[in-house]
Amino acid sequence: MPLTPTLVIGGGMITHDQLLPALFHRQRQGRLGEITICAQHQRTVAALASAPAILKAFPEQSFRAFPTTEGAQPHLYKELLKELPPFSTVLVALPDQLHFAAVMDALEANQHVLCVKPLVLTAKEAETIAETAHAKGLLVAVEYHKRFDDRAHKARGFYRDGRLGDFKLGTARLMEKWYYRDSNFQNWCTKENTDTFTYIGCHYVDLVHFITGLLPVAVSNYGIVDTYPNGREGYLWCDTRVRWNNGAVLNVQTSLCYPNEAAGPNTQGMTLYCSGPSGALLDHSDQYRGLAYSLTSKASSPGATFYTEPSPDYFQYNDLGGPGLVPVGYGVRSVDYILDTIDSLAGLDLTARQAALKAIDRKGILATPSNSRYNELVVEAGRLSILNGGREAVIDYDSHTVALA
Ligand SMILES: NC(=O)c1ccc[n+]([C@@H]2O[C@H](COP(=O)([O-])OP(=O)(O)OC[C@H]3O[C@@H](n4cnc5c(N)ncnc54)[C@H](O)[C@@H]3O)[C@@H](O)[C@H]2O)c1
Incomplete structure (x- = not known):
């Protein structure tokens, strides 16, 4: 079976510090296919490709970098989603408020998703993601790496x-x-x-x-x-x-x-x-x-x-004799666990994938939009509260809504 290719959307700090090293490590072990990274600006991916720590750790590896021309290109990742084979993996590493649109675009393109925390900023958005992911039999995992400490x-x-x-x-x-x-x-x-x-x-x-x-x-x-x-x-x-x-x-x-x-x-x-x-x-x-x-x-x-x-x-490079260095730590384990879980869904039909996803939700090791809805409710309540001078906002688990107390 061909190795799963991956598209990372966003090329900032978290991609440099954790996601790309974890992906390169997996690729070096023959457990991941081609890596593509799309940022908004060409200069971002250029900086990532020439980052000294990454070059030292992975001297024999590279990724496909987009954009290839100057100027802000906020929609380019949508073109790349179209060329990614279905059931590949998309890593969303964008600013918090852009997660919802990117996760939904990835699901529409029939891709599994790893999204950095916080998944989205409202419970309604999390519900929409959960429903879409279930209907299509796709995993959306929220990368709460402290769970792997x-x-x-x-x-x-x-x-x-x-x-x-x-x-x-x-x-x-x-x-x-x-x-x-x-x-x-x-x-x-x-x-x-x-x-x-x-x-x-x-x-x-x-x-x-x-x-x-x-x-x-x-x-x-x-x-x-x-x-x-x-x-x-x-x-x-x-x-x-x-x-x-x-x-x-x-x-x-x-x-x-x-x-x-x-x-x-x-x-x-x-x-x-x-x-x-x-x-x-x-x-x-x-x-x-x-x-x-x-x-x-x-x-x-x-x-x-x-x-x-x-x-x-959390994260460290170890010299285990080369080539390059080996990234270790719970930041790496977390990404690896999510990608292993996605690989375990390969080849299953929709019904089998939906059953497997329900079991993942029940186990509660991975945070998913279905089993960690409380996180989005807290974020939504927190935003409501902060915009009202710190007044308490309460969560209603029957309606999945928040309101000022
Ligand atoms: N401890 C953690 O878990 C942790 C740590 C850092 C960041 N994060 C999360 O990761 C996300 C990104 O944070 P960061 O630190 O990497 O931020 P950052 O500002 O360093 O990087 C954001 C990246 O998104 C890119 N981007 C913005 N709009 C885009 C678009 N339309 N298309 C493609 N790329 C686009 C930017 O070019 C930039 O490369 C945030 O949601 C943040 O909360 C989590």
Whole structure:
């Protein structure tokens, strides 16, 4: 059987840092066909093709790059979708507010989809995607890679065995570095489109569900507006309270505020306090994983520091004797798991694919539009709340709607 070809839509940070290395690795192992990447501008794919880290790790590999000419070409990916054989894989790595149209275009072209989180910004959009995917027997997987961090499984096992009691109060934080403000983020991570909770806070909401099985029922999202270097405004500091269906409360703080000179690429972690015969506690430092280095020189990448606390668990290149380097970590495992799942559907007829997709939904390891609808409800409630000064928005699971409390 020919190897599955892949189209990546979007050639920015997440494609460089995680998706393309994971795809090249799979291709090098003979488990993936041709890779095509389509960005909006030719300069984006040119930068990706000449990125030093990628060239060093994959000296013998290349991808088909689009656009091939100057000028913004926001619809070019639709032409590429037409030439992709049905039941191939499309990776959507676009700014949050563009996911819906691209996922629907991919489904219309009969393609399986890996979409970076958050899937979409409203529950209605998620429902439309779920219905279309089911009717066509296509997988849409939302790439919540924290689900493939081994510590998430440790916690999930303890919680589901009853050894972490009943979650009551929790805090989570994910602060990205200040320099993000200078990146392409200033063109899309703006007030009218999204906010830092929607962009990265969704990881911890999804993780609490993944570990505990609880459902979020209300969101109060307070955002502080800040101005990017290009003059645009964004909710770059968010304090968000998420209530759960057992009465628990998770406070999530997110921002683009972690100092450029602070150690590590970001700061992040989660603490959950739980009830039990004598109490129970989960405490994960997701940034500091026990490694600290004080180097003689800084890397050339933005946010690099002399003193650093890298996380080898998300993504790292290892030298295993070549050629190039081998990417490892839960960022790679997550993409691999999704692509393995897509490969497992090959050759099945529509009825068999629909049955297989239902089983994937039930297992709950992969986030899909059907089994993680709570994520889109939280995002929708969070956006409603932040645009109303942080007033609480409640989720109705019967109608799949949100409203101000
Ligand atoms: N930790 C995480 O899970 C994580 C981290 C970073 C980003 N993300 C998600 O990934 C997505 C992209 O983020 P990023 O950091 O790569 O952003 P980015 O701004 O670096 O890149 C966005 C890319 O989309 C491309 N693009 C925009 N419109 C396009 C179009 N019409 N056709 C083709 N390409 C188009 C741009 O050219 C750019 O290459 C966002 O949804 C973000 O939330 C997730």
